[in-house]
Amino acid sequence: MSPLPSRVTLVEVGPRDGLQNEKQPVAAAHKIALVHALQGAGLREIEVTSFVSPKWVPQMADNAEVMAGITRQPGVRYSVLTPNLKGWEAAVATRPDEIVVFGAASEAFSQRNINCSIAESIERFAPVVQAARAAGVKVRAAISCAVGCPYEGDIAPERVELVARLMSGIGVQHVGVADTIGVGTPRRVQAALEAALRHFPIDEVSGHFHDTYGMALANVYASLELGIHTFDTSVSGLGGCPYAKGATGNVATEDVVYLLQGLGIDTGIDLDALIDAGAAIRAVLGQPNGSRVARALLARRSAPAS
Amino acid sequence: MSPLPSRVTLVEVGPRDGLQNEKQPVAAAHKIALVHALQGAGLREIEVTSFVSPKWVPQMADNAEVMAGITRQPGVRYSVLTPNLKGWEAAVATRPDEIVVFGAASEAFSQRNINCSIAESIERFAPVVQAARAAGVKVRAAISCAVGCPYEGDIAPERVELVARLMSGIGVQHVGVADTIGVGTPRRVQAALEAALRHFPIDEVSGHFHDTYGMALANVYASLELGIHTFDTSVSGLGGCPYAKGATGNVATEDVVYLLQGLGIDTGIDLDALIDAGAAIRAVLGQPNGSRVARALLARRSAPAS
Numbered sequence: 001m002s003p004l005p006s007r008v009t010l011v012e013v014g015p016r017d018g019l020q021n022e023k024q025p026v027a028a029a030h031k032i033a034l035v036h037a038l039q040g041a042g043l044r045e046i047e048v049t050s051f052v053s054p055k056w057v058p059q060m061a062d063n064a065e066v067m068a069g070i071t072r073q074p075g076v077r078y079s080v081l082t083p084n085l086k087g088w089e090a091a092v093a094t095r096p097d098e099i100v101v102f103g104a105a106s107e108a109f110s111q112r113n114i115n116c117s118i119a120e121s122i123e124r125f126a127p128v129v130q131a132a133r134a135a136g137v138k139v140r141a142a143i144s145c146a147v148g149c150p151y152e153g154d155i156a157p158e159r160v161e162l163v164a165r166l167m168s169g170i171g172v173q174h175v176g177v178a179d180t181i182g183v184g185t186p187r188r189v190q191a192a193l194e195a196a197l198r199h200f201p202i203d204e205v206s207g208h209f210h211d212t213y214g215m216a217l218a219n220v221y222a223s224l225e226l227g228i229h230t231f232d233t234s235v236s237g238l239g240g241c242p243y244a245k246g247a248t249g250n251v252a253t254e255d256v257v258y259l260l261q262g263l264g265i266d267t268g269i270d271l272d273a274l275i276d277a278g279a280a281i282r283a284v285l286g287q288p289n290g291s292r293v294a295r296a297l298l299a300r301r302s303a304p305a306s
Numbered sequence: 307m308s309p310l311p312s313r314v315t316l317v318e319v320g321p322r323d324g325l326q327n328e329k330q331p332v333a334a335a336h337k338i339a340l341v342h343a344l345q346g347a348g349l350r351e352i353e354v355t356s357f358v359s360p361k362w363v364p365q366m367a368d369n370a371e372v373m374a375g376i377t378r379q380p381g382v383r384y385s386v387l388t389p390n391l392k393g394w395e396a397a398v399a400t401r402p403d404e405i406v407v408f409g410a411a412s413e414a415f416s417q418r419n420i421n422c423s424i425a426e427s428i429e430r431f432a433p434v435v436q437a438a439r440a441a442g443v444k445v446r447a448a449i450s451c452a453v454g455c456p457y458e459g460d461i462a463p464e465r466v467e468l469v470a471r472l473m474s475g476i477g478v479q480h481v482g483v484a485d486t487i488g489v490g491t492p493r494r495v496q497a498a499l500e501a502a503l504r505h506f507p508i509d510e511v512s513g514h515f516h517d518t519y520g521m522a523l524a525n526v527y528a529s530l531e532l533g534i535h536t537f538d539t540s541v542s543g544l545g546g547c548p549y550a551k552g553a554t555g556n557v558a559t560e561d562v563v564y565l566l567q568g569l570g571i572d573t574g575i576d577l578d579a580l581i582d583a584g585a586a587i588r589a590v591l592g593q594p595n596g597s598r599v600a601r602a603l604l605a606r607r608s609a610p611a612s
Contacts, residue, residue: 182602185568186568186569188568212598212602213525213561214598216600218527222412261491262490262493291520293520294518
């Protein structure tokens with residue numbers, strides 16, 4: 001049995017990746033309260049918001065207000081999504097610790113999602129990366145559809161390797177391998193991660209898994225076996241409703257923390273406080289909790305002692 | 307990376323373990339139709355019913371009727387639960403291919419669930435095992451609470467090893483390591499399986515995982531790494547409702563098949579036909595589907611082509 005990492009860092013993407021997918025925009029005050037609850041629970045990396053056109057993503061129109069409203073805690077890294085130079089220019093005024101650019105390993109997905117080819121997307125990111133690094137801001141990139149694509153089907157690891165190489169070439173410092181549609185299984189996810197590892201050190205490759213097919217935790221475990229020790233997760237599975245048809249939710253932070261605790265891996269996160277954070281935002285949204293661990297432990301809390 | 311088994315056998319427990327947990331008994335005709343749909347989808351081992359007192363488990367009062375109503379398919383093994391000699395005597399008339407006895411690795415759970423100590427339960431099983439083997443019927447045993455117990459908390463692998471040794475001693479031929487309350491994580495599940503492997507060959511040790519905390523597929527994957535190639539699963543997650551508080555469902559057969567297919571492991575099961583079988587019984591029950599894979603693929607079936 002290969003030894004697993006002794007410590008894992010979770011990047012909480014609920015406030016951005018999660019709430020961006022809500023039909024109704026959520027009030028800035030609720031977003032700020034969520035970030036505060038998350039950092040209170042021990043999260044040290046939080047993807048807060050996105051600097052994209054409010055025409056396309058009205059859910060994130062309050063980006064500057066949210067960034068300004070957060071009481072920052074030392075040791076916590078606050079990141080924001082910046083798809084282009086215009087986004088970067090708006091973002092920099094809000095003092096993010098890190099920016100994120102979103103690429104894809106699928107040509108068809110790149111065209112449909114960001115309206116350009118993979119090569120064009122890299123060209124578009126290059127000046128953003130340059131500007132951020134000149135300002136001393138870390139740059140992370142996501143490689144969407146790194147295992148499968150809704151339009152192209154299976155994605156070969158060579159495609160991930162190519163995008164990772166291009167991202168590295170323009171100065172990106174960290175790359176996230178994202179199974180955007182949740183179709184990945186352990187060995188295919190490992191192959192995609194290994195492709196990224198050819199261009200980035202193990203500290204700078206993370207896994208981003210969706211639980212659409214229930215595979216996310218098996219994929220996290222398989223990633224740990226490679227030594228991967230950074231994962232994107234979303235509190236209470238924000239970004240997908242477990243009751244919706246074919247919901248495409250991010251893996252729930254609570255579920256990953258439970259898995260890691262069971263494996264004896266340190267996360268620095270207080271699971272009970274995290275469950276409270278997830279329950280609070282789901283109450284605001286009027287939605288059931290997407291985390292199985294939260295559902296089981298909340299039921300146990302309210303059950304009579306046996 | 308350790309090589310995984312090339313072929314896996316799934317033991318479908320939905321008709322028994324699943325439907326036994328429904329508040330309202332399900333009509334025998336629906337149970338028979340479910341067994342037919344499951345064997346049609348390629349399942350080769352099916353736990354059909356239970357020969358227990360209808361006073362305690364009215365859901366299985368139609369055991370003989372169900373067994374008689376099945377059109378048996380060559381190559382399929384039909385098993386039934388027989389907790390004691392009385393159960394065995396009623397069961398044998400229905401010609402099961404295999405019987406199952408249920409023990410536990412937790413003393414408190416044994417007392418509460420079957421009203422006797424672990425040692426007493428083994429004594430009670432001994433004549434049942436003897437009678438079944440004399441009749442040429444295979445005997446499988448389940449070791450409940452092999453990782454955690456609702457009353458005792460964590461269960462040490464040594465407890466599993468002890469029960470496996472006792473089971474082997476009375477002539478049990480196969481042992482299932484069951485994480486009855488779903489609290490297990492991969493390394494702890496591997497330790498429980500390794501304990502059972504001290505007394506049974508790899509072909510005769512299976513994993514039985516619940517998805518209460520969403521850990522079941524990670525645990526299946528970790529079991530495969532040990533070479534375990536038999537798992538109990540329940541179509542559409544029968545035996546737990548995904549919408550109920552703290553639902554304690556068996557892992558869904560569909561989800562395990564999807565995982566195995568993704569790993570390139572042969573199961574002999576037609577996933578589409580399996581999804582139909584699960585959708586049909588959930589329609590009878592008027593319940594949402596507990597399989598994430600079924601929900602995702604059923605949504606894809608009904609989605610307009612993109």
